[in-house]
Amino acid sequence: GAGVSQSPSNKVTEKGKDVELRCDPISGHTALYWYRQSLGQGLEFLIYFQGNSAPDKSGLPSDRFSAERTGGSVSTLTIQRTQQEDSAVYLCASSLAPGNSPLHFGNGTRLTVT
Amino acid sequence: SQQGEEDPQALSIQEGENATMNCSYKTSINNLQWYRQNSGRGLVHLILIRSNEREKHSGRLRVTLDTSKKSSSLLITASRAADTASYFCATDTGTASKLTFGTGTRLQVTL
Numbered sequence: 001g002a003g004v005s006q007s008p009s010n011k012v013t014e015k016g017k018d019v020e021l022r023c024d025p026i027s028g029h030t031a032l033y034w035y036r037q038s039l040g041q042g043l044e045f046l047i048y049f050q051g052n053s054a055p056d057k058s059g060l061p062s063d064r065f066s067a068e069r070t071g072g073s074v075s076t077l078t079i080q081r082t083q084q085e086d087s088a089v090y091l092c093a094s095s096l097a098p099g100n101s102p103l104h105f106g107n108g109t110r111l112t113v114t
Numbered sequence: 115s116q117q118g119e120e121d122p123q124a125l126s127i128q129e130g131e132n133a134t135m136n137c138s139y140k141t142s143i144n145n146l147q148w149y150r151q152n153s154g155r156g157l158v159h160l161i162l163i164r165s166n167e168r169e170k171h172s173g174r175l176r177v178t179l180d181t182s183k184k185s186s187s188l189l190i191t192a193s194r195a196a197d198t199a200s201y202f203c204a205t206d207t208g209t210a211s212k213l214t215f216g217t218g219t220r221l222q223v224t225l
Contacts (some may be wrong), residue, residue, distance in 0.1 A: 004156070042215050
């Protein structure tokens with residue numbers, strides 16, 4: 001079946017503009033994660049959704065970042081008033097259930113803020 | 115902050131040699147996972163080892179876990195050029211149910 005799909009694959013935007021990044025998880029996966037990876041660095045946790053529970057937003061770096069997951073499936077990560085330091089690859093992952101389940105990653109969205 | 119730290123940061127070996135990467139972490143874990151990332155791609159899950167396990171094998175991969183030292187190692191035997199990638203460990207503490215990733219080891223396998 002299809003894996004995790006992210007769009008767009010690349011996004012170039014001007015400083016101050018808003019951007020939306022989309023993630024389509026694997027069907028039936030209840031857990032969905034967003035991570036951010038700066039060039040040559042590890043992964044920085046942003047936000048986690050599990051079923052109908054309140055999301056874990058503890059990793060969002062500022063109030064310019066928000067995310068939602070509609071109908072327990074597709075998720076959108078929104079960055080308002082983008083800054084140059086927001087430039088990174090944004091990775092989405094899903095898993096069958098939290099804990100003891102491997103994460104399946106999309107190929108990411110490379111965001112460049114000019 | 116990073117829960118896991120990989121060592122070394124970069125490793126260059128010749129095809130056929132074995133590659134060993136280490137991961138240290140700070141707090142108690144539920145399980146530890148290893149992932150691989152090819153350039154420009156997402157991460158791919160390699161192996162998961164639970165806190166009550168000490169060693170696990172998958173093909174040419176061997177993972178060990180020492181919870182007393184809060185460390186894990188990933189051994190790739192008989193490496194191939196196609197193994198060239200970055201390798202990350204990730205820890206699941208079982209509380210927030212989010213994986214925390216280390217900084218990665220960049221492995222280069224040359225012919």
